[in-house]
Amino acid sequence: MTAVRTEEAPGLRDLLADLARLGSAPASRASSVVSLTVPVGGLEQVVHRLIAEPGARLADMFASAEPQRSGWPERNSEPVRLRMVWALDAHRAYLITESLVDSASYPELSDIAPAAFIEECEIYEQFGIRPAGGKPLNRLVLPPHAGRDFPRLGRAPLEEPGEVHALHLVGGQAFEYPFGPVRQVGVESLYYGLVTSGEEVVDLYLFTWHKHRGVELRLQGCCLADALFYVERMEGLGAVANGWAFAAAAEAVLGIAPTEEALRARAVALELERLYNHAAATAALCQACGLSVGQAQAEIALERLHRVNAAAFGHRYLFGVIDIGGVRQAPDVAALRAALPAAYGELRRATDALLATNSLVDRLEATGILTAEAARRLGLVGPVARSTGLSLDARADHPVAPYDRHPPAVATGEAGDVLARFRVMLAEAGESVALIGDLLDAGTGTGTVRAAIPGSAGRPLPGRAAIGQPRPAGRGQGGEPGNLRHGLGWAESSRGETLAWLALDHDGLITRARLRPASARNWRGFDDAARSQNVFTDIPIIEASFWLTVAGIAR
């Protein structure tokens, strides 16, 4: 794990002691990640306790089919293991609870932790288990035509998920306006159900399944090198962040520590990715507001930043930088130092002019307001959360090298509106440029440790399973069926905290990969922001200020 070892703080000890009294048992401890086994009957009390812990938030929830006799999970068998990933930001640690669910239901967790609702829906579609109590669950992941034989991670649910949205209470006539999934050129497939009384947004709900690609299923049976190729491309605008989180999870399982120079190279790439994403968001904001010249100038800056990426790392979108155990290439330092200041200067001139344009600022101010309470309740991350006043940044809260020695200044806002999100992004862009300079001064390199990585030269694989298929019975048992190795990795993408969790068998093949980009967290805040006294022409502006990807949730 490429994480900073921290002494166990008294607060964390007390929390773990409380959880032990509630019936949890330690499963493993690796640096700043603690795993606890929680009987499913005690899960509600554990969630109550964790929700009450200051600085704790639910970061993810997912399930995996439990390995059977063959040592490999069988997709259509019971039981299912439910995992909740809690970010204990105040303790600089992650806590993973694991509960074996051997029936069709588990406790209603989203009633206690609303941030779990989307994941409850996802787990129901993928594994057929649901919260007790019969709460309606929305369709999230798989398209409506997905029958019982549609490829999924586990067992098909007995009943199809429904579509349940809040009652529309409005005086007069309200009508539902379907928009998408094909919206405009170059924009991802996404369906809005927009309920309006003419101008005001009464309700907005999203259908995100049109871009479902089954990436997590595709990764089962892959070796790490092949899997990384897919992970980078799962969400192209987050190739470095998602690749870093995935690589860190693999390194945690394999016990590999990349060199400091390689980690600084990773961080240079991550900050370049943050920079171009914020430039793209700026251009999208201008387009949404109809400011064509501003859009063009932001896009000129964006193009220059893409060229900086290509000059530094050989790819405009920084694919092929991250490797398990380090990086595939170090940056071209001379090219980066030569080109980056001018490219950032282009962006800075454009954004300074935008912030001095009152007619634009008018469109951004008090538009798409999210409160800090809503952001906390929904477990939002990144600039969306920081603009409400929540100081959440994985680089600062869960520092991994090199951010332990090069901590970023975390930009926050207060108003939670589009303008606040825009200002946070611009502050982060400036901070990224400064960080890149510091990291280059400290020195970058490759230093990838390949010998310990299954599937790499010197450690060939015994034989691959077909993609997405369980291994044939009798292989990969290692003498201990079900004895899989797990690891968690994370990175702060331009959209917020991104997580990856991996389980590997004894041959180093993936039995379960959980990918949780920041978009998978933050889309659930979009309808709240759209509803807050906006008109429907504000929706593209709000969407640009969130700057999420559909790929990040429909993976």
Next chain:
Amino acid sequence: MPLWFARGLRRGVVTTRYPAQRDPSAADLPTPPAFCAEKLTREVADQLCQACPCGALSRAGDALTFDAGACTACGRCAQAVPGAVTRSGEFELAATRREHLIKQIPLVGESER
């Protein structure tokens, strides 16, 4: 708004002159591989096929088949067998027929054991 009009005029036209002139930034782009035919034994060819995540490389008998249409220029083949693969530098790959993107490269025979 008039200020934005003036800013736009001042920034001027930045559109690339490609294809009239080659854009220098193209030199930084990833491009499909070029294979050193004299290094391509069956063993090397099989290593290259194993390394490719896109199915762009396959071997049938004594020929390596390279499908530029399936290649994403990820560079893994070059990483797997550095001596047998170089960067082609070609990015003008458009063809009028799909099969024009597929090349058959003869192998030099089995390596000595």
